[in-house]
Amino acid sequence: MSEELQDIQKPSRTPAELVALVEALVFVADEPITAKLLAEVLEEERESVQAAIEELAREYESRESGLQIREIAGGWQISTRTEFHEEVRKFLKTRPSAKLSLASLETLAVIAYKQPVTVPEILEIRGVQSATSIKTLLDKRLIVAKGRKEAVGRPMQYGTSKDFLIQFGLKDLSELPSIEDFEDLVS
Amino acid sequence: MEQEIEQYNFDFHKETAQIVGGNSDTLNIKIGDFAGPLDLLLFLIRQEQANIFDIPIARITEKYLEYIRLMKRLDISVAADFLVMAATLIEIKSKMLLPRDPSITDEEEFEDPRQELVDRLLEYEKFKTAAGMLHERSTIEQAIFTRGPIESDETNAEVDASVFDLLTVFQKIVARHVDEIKMEIHREEISLADMLKALKKRIFETGELSLLAFFEEMHSKRELVTAFIAVLEIVRTESVKLLQSKTFGDIILKKVS
Numbered sequence: 414m415s416e417e418l419q420d421i422q423k424p425s426r427t428p429a430e431l432v433a434l435v436e437a438l439v440f441v442a443d444e445p446i447t448a449k450l451l452a453e454v455l456e457e458e459r460e461s462v463q464a465a466i467e468e469l470a471r472e473y474e475s476r477e478s479g480l481q482i483r484e485i486a487g488g489w490q491i492s493t494r495t496e497f498h499e500e501v502r503k504f505l506k507t508r509p510s511a512k513l514s515l516a517s518l519e520t521l522a523v524i525a526y527k528q529p530v531t532v533p534e535i536l537e538i539r540g541v542q543s544a545t546s547i548k549t550l551l552d553k554r555l556i557v558a559k560g561r562k563e564a565v566g567r568p569m570q571y572g573t574s575k576d577f578l579i580q581f582g583l584k585d586l587s588e589l590p591s592i593e594d595f596e597d598l599v600s
Numbered sequence: 601m602e603q604e605i606e607q608y609n610f611d612f613h614k615e616t617a618q619i620v621g622g623n624s625d626t627l628n629i630k631i632g633d634f635a636g637p638l639d640l641l642l643f644l645i646r647q648e649q650a651n652i653f654d655i656p657i658a659r660i661t662e663k664y665l666e667y668i669r670l671m672k673r674l675d676i677s678v679a680a681d682f683l684v685m686a687a688t689l690i691e692i693k694s695k696m697l698l699p700r701d702p703s704i705t706d707e708e709e710f711e712d713p714r715q716e717l718v719d720r721l722l723e724y725e726k727f728k729t730a731a732g733m734l735h736e737r738s739t740i741e742q743a744i745f746t747r748g749p750i751e752s753d754e755t756n757a758e759v760d761a762s763v764f765d766l767l768t769v770f771q772k773i774v775a776r777h778v779d780e781i782k783m784e785i786h787r788e789e790i791s792l793a794d795m796l797k798a799l800k801k802r803i804f805e806t807g808e809l810s811l812l813a814f815f816e817e818m819h820s821k822r823e824l825v826t827a828f829i830a831v832l833e834i835v836r837t838e839s840v841k842l843l844q845s846k847t848f849g850d851i852i853l854k855k856v857s
Contacts, residue, residue: 441750490746498743509742515635516732517684522730538727540720541681553660581737595729596722 431457431465432472435480436491439466445488445579465469486578487585513549520546521555525577526592529570531558547571637685638724640667645721652721655714657696661689694718790823795830803840808854811842 434455439446442501452462466489470482481494493501502508510514513521520543523535535543550556559572583589642652644663650656668686675703695713712718802809811831818824831853834840839856 440747443749448793493745495740495743498745501745505745509739512735512738516640518731518735519635519727522727522734525734526727538723539636540638540685540724541679553686580741581734583737590730590733592726592730595726595733 420470426460431471432469436463436469439489439491445485445490447488448483486575490501517546521550524556524571525573531562531570637682638721642721657693657714661693664689788825792826792829795826796833797829799834803855808852811851811853
């Protein structure tokens with residue numbers, strides 16, 4: 414592709430326009446939208462889109478907006494700020510949804526850190542059957558089956574889902590603190 | 601323990617697991633707060649202010665069994681996993697009572713029977729702490745709201761169609777109807793009266809009739825049922841009798857002379 418042609422094809426937008434466009438798309442996206450997808454839709458370079466979205470997030474931050482742009486589950490999302498949760502809840506007339514039980518949270522923690530992991534391996538760590546918890550986590554789509562392990566009985570392996578990242582506010586799995594870090598807290 | 605209600609509000613920071621009561625009248629026990637036998641064990645070790653690396657196994661075992669007995673007295677089904685741990689504790693306790701092998705003099709060669717349990721407890725506690733971290737994260741996330749879904753082609757089932765679109769579809773349906781091959785299936789039916797008449801005729805001509813052979817002649821289930829009712833009817837109304845030479849054998853319908 415000649416340079417001349419590239420110039421014609423590439424929509425000429427000012428950085429400010431690009432930030433505004435990114436804001437519009439992040440607003441309408443149902444799920445966290447990736448910089449890659451934004452770049453495709455806008456026919457822009459991935460780097461300039463990335464810069465625009467980061468600039469947008471900073472803008473919201475600096476003017477102490479009621480909204481925030483944040484990176485979650487590999488994409489970007491617009492949401493209300495935690496500080497206003499009481500007022501937002503009052504308006505929406507919603508209450509915090511039922512939390513996971515201690516057993517389910519433990520099971521989820523084992524799956525998050527040891528994935529892909531099988532049911533017997535979870536039992537080994539927790540010292541208790543986890544079938545009910547696994548069902549709850551599957552129903553809530555926090556975990557997904559990740560194929561069978563090539564071992565005796567070919568047990569099913571489980572791992573965390575994209576919904577897990579979203580519901581626990583994680584950019585990706587690497588954002589989880591290392592399991593060894595918890596060792597210091599123990600004892 | 602796994603059968604507990606999966607969703608209940610539990611504050612990781614304020615609530616601590618505890619065993620309260622024992623007096624069955626004024627009983628208040630927080631059973632659900634233990635996520636498993638390792639969780640209970642950790643709680644007991646902490647309650648006894650014992651060192652996890654030097655667990656006073658006799659005392660802890662006693663406390664553990666006390667708890668299991670309390671659960672049983674309360675008619676709370678004790679999960680098998682709790683009993684497995686009880687057995688493990690008793691096994692360790694008995695091993696501790698055995699005198700050391702005198703041939704092993706080196707301190708390092710001596711294997712503490714508690715070691716495996718300690719390793720498991722430490723490993724478990726890491727994940728228990730991680731579970732607390734996840735709990736905190738989800739609480740924070742619950743304070744964040746995203747906007748509701750926006751109508752799009754995917755979320756809106758309504759289709760934009762003109763009168764001409766409808767007409768085209770209608771024409772296609774009409775055309776398909778013309779092409780359809782019609783096949784009529786006639787059902788051969790024989791009435792009970794006809795069946796009865798035929799049966800009577802057979803009986804009175806031949807004197808006797810094998811029911812097995814008679815039923816064999818029927819073509820459909822419907823005919824079979826009709827034939828069966830006809831046989832019952834003829835036995836009731838006409839002077840015929842049923843003869844069976846052996847159990848489960850053929851039945852002969854015979855005219856009484």
